[in-house]
Amino acid sequence: KEMGGHGFQFYFPEMNEYFLQSLVLENRLHTALERNELGVRYQPLLHLHRSRISGVEALICWRYPDGESISPERFIPLAEETGLIEPIGEWVLTRACRQNHHWQQQGLPPQRMAVNVSVRQFFHPGFFDMVCRVLENTGLAPKWLALELTESMLMQDVEQARKLLADLRQLGVKVVIDDFGTGYSSLSYLKRFPVDGLKIDQSFIEGIPRDHGDTALTAAIIAMGHALGLEVIAEGVERLEQYRFLKEKGCDRIQGYLFHPPLTAEECTGLLMEHRMESIVIA
Numbered sequence: 001k002e003m004g005g006h007g008f009q010f011y012f013p014e015m016n017e018y019f020l021q022s023l024v025l026e027n028r029l030h031t032a033l034e035r036n037e038l039g040v041r042y043q044p045l046l047h048l049h050r051s052r053i054s055g056v057e058a059l060i061c062w063r064y065p066d067g068e069s070i071s072p073e074r075f076i077p078l079a080e081e082t083g084l085i086e087p088i089g090e091w092v093l094t095r096a097c098r099q100n101h102h103w104q105q106q107g108l109p110p111q112r113m114a115v116n117v118s119v120r121q122f123f124h125p126g127f128f129d130m131v132c133r134v135l136e137n138t139g140l141a142p143k144w145l146a147l148e149l150t151e152s153m154l155m156q157d158v159e160q161a162r163k164l165l166a167d168l169r170q171l172g173v174k175v176v177i178d179d180f181g182t183g184y185s186s187l188s189y190l191k192r193f194p195v196d197g198l199k200i201d202q203s204f205i206e207g208i209p210r211d212h213g214d215t216a217l218t219a220a221i222i223a224m225g226h227a228l229g230l231e232v233i234a235e236g237v238e239r240l241e242q243y244r245f246l247k248e249k250g251c252d253r254i255q256g257y258l259f260h261p262p263l264t265a266e267e268c269t270g271l272l273m274e275h276r277m278e279s280i281v282i283a
């Protein structure tokens with residue numbers, strides 16, 4: 001009121017600042033694709049039983065021309081609100097599938113490419129057809145694609161989610177629950193959702209081996225996942241002790257800075273070539 005006029009202010013100046021920044025980001029996001037500011041990075045996973053690269057996760061990245069980069073945690077929610085997630089999501093999926101098909105054509109050992117899907121994208125009526133179209137256009141066989149979804153997403157509309165998951169798996173696409181342990185985690189739902197694997201959230205991996213709760217939960221998720229016939233992946237693995245713990249508990253694959261950070265397509269191609277024959281040794 002002190003400021004007069006009919007404008008409004010948030011109570012905390014930081015909130016005002018955040019709101020303004022969101023508006024600016026939202027505006028820039030509209031043209032980010034055309035301006036070539038969006039990119040995809042590829043983070044390889046390590047198979048703990050076979051000591052080989054096994055799978056790659058595609059991660060979107062956004063870099064301004066001045067070099068500043070914006071986290072997907074920040075702009076994906078904006079893309080969801082504005083509906084930009086549909087074109088952006090299709091773009092990422094197309095790029096990731098094309099890259100994977102390209103690696104196969106180069107004769108590299110075939111990898112499963114994981115792509116993140118957000119809630120609005122997943123429940124969009126055209127989602128399933130879009131996935132079919134992208135696979136056809138890029139020539140990638142469905143079994144080399146995995147979609148990463150979160151539990152809280154699936155819980156938004158359980159029946160619709162079950163139907164979509166069944167259709168995707170019928171097609172041959174794999175489905176993995178991402179950030180597992182942070183959402184609902186109702187065991188009965190896990191049984192009811194037709195999925196192929198679980199990715200344990202990095203917040204649990206962080207506390208290994210010091211935090212008793214995190215180690216107990218991680219061990220329990222691995223055992224439970226295996227009992228249900230699911231593959232179990234750990235994300236955010238940064239330290240040797242975490243790797244040793246996960247290997248001992250029988251975790252199937254790991255992803256994290258200890259192995260490799262997200263890489264450019266060129267870097268990842270180099271890595272796949274380098275390791276096409278020999279197995280990988282981690283101390």
Ligand code: C2E
Binds near residue numbers: 072178179237
């Ligand atoms: P996420 O799917 O759980 O991806 C893993 C995140 O952890 C990535 O962050 C990755 O760079 C980061 N990470 C990998 N290894 C380590 C590690 O050892 N330590 C730590 N601390 N972090 C590690 P990023 O790229 O910032 O992505 C954040 C989230 O944004 C993703 O989490 C995912 O939910 C979302 N996202 C990323 N790309 C896409 C996309 O193409 N579409 C959609 N809908 N969401 C995306």
Ligand code: MG
Binds near residue numbers: 148178
């Ligand atoms: Mg993911």
Ligand code: MG
Binds near residue numbers: 199
């Ligand atoms: Mg994850």
Ligand code: MG
Binds near residue numbers: 235
């Ligand atoms: Mg995560």
